[in-house]
Amino acid sequence: MNQPKAYGTFYKNRNLTFRESAYLQFGSSETSIGSFLMLNPGGASCEDVRNLLHGERIFTEMALDPTMHQIVRLMEAFKPLEPLNGRVHLFNLFTLQNTKDKEAISHIEYLGGRGIVTIGDMVASMEELKRHPWICIGWGVGASDSHTFLKQLKGKWLEQIEQAGIPLFGKKNPFGDYYHLCPHLASKKNLLAEELREMYVQKVKSAAFTEVTEFTSSAVKPNLYCGYEMDLHEPINGWSVSSQNPERIVKSFSGLAIQKGYKLRAYSYKAEGQSSSAVYAIPQDKELTMPPNIIEKGEIPIPQCQSDHFMFAVDGDRTPLSYLQAAVVYHELGEFGISRQTCYWSADDILPLDEKLYEQADSVVDYLYTLGDWNEFKTIPPTLRPIFYYENDHPTVVFYTKNDVGMIKLSRYTHTFEKDSYKQKVHCEELAFAGIGILF
Structure with missing residues (x-):
């Protein structure tokens, strides 16, 4: 999770504390990436x-309270395809700080009814609102019709937002009030996050959800038959030049090929029932040889000839499918020849596991709960299918996996490619856990 820092401006009037402004800072940019309007400041302080x-x-700076943590989750749900960099501004109907809603409402009714505070003191100016690309409302549904000052506040805020001309969204109850952003139950938090994300896509028309190619999970599987490669005899103890050719992995995907002037070769390690390997891209006219010096335990052989990372040898047709295939090849070559007990990637299953069941599910969360009894999700994926898009002109692939080894976990893999090759940076983030899985 991209954990931001929280900042606020506080003012003390006798024994009352007012939080006049607040924002969450993601990254280093000072540009607003969105705003939220809630009832009043809660317990975030210092x-x-x-x-x-x-x-x-x-x-x-202040510590994040539960509502702020929920806003972080919402932001990651709203913008799952790009790093968060900027400020999320936190507005409140009134600025009196109090963790108890009913008590806070009664207090502001008293202050407003006697002219101690005014509507103008509490509502942001149009100039301020125009600085934000959108505003999500979640001030809660606990107020009653007898709260006249609060009702006037809500009306003025809505009027000001409309005149500012920025997109507004939030989940309403039958009486027109907006539900609080942070329900107490985790299941309701997940459901509300999905509903608000759909509203965000519809109202804000986020560029994060445009020009995205979505694949079924079958697209990650090899689609060319390269023949059967026999497991030739190799030494059973220590490193050797592998008799297996890692190029088979690349050539089994229709959108990929071996880069001209390169070839892939590997060293293999076997000992005590375990196996490992190291794959290199080397010049077409060279071969791997074993180094003359003895390789110590834990070390990996280094080619005597010129060598590069194995993705230097991968080329393709530059289609979205080829980048998805290259993302899979990256992991397959990284664990080429590795036994299951010492691997990580080969225990991952790319989601969704069952396309028919996924299509029949009411939501992403509903489908995920068919796979395990997950704890609270760090963020809710907009889709579980593999996707391709361009991020700042860089081809990018994202997919989700379930891994049952050790702790059952849901992970998100993000592959960011160089603009003119299949070389890539890979980031894996664990999003949820569902208890103990397979133990070797």
């Missing part, structure tokens, strides 16, 4: 705020 005296004001 020691400096608690020590404020009457009339004092302070801008400070």
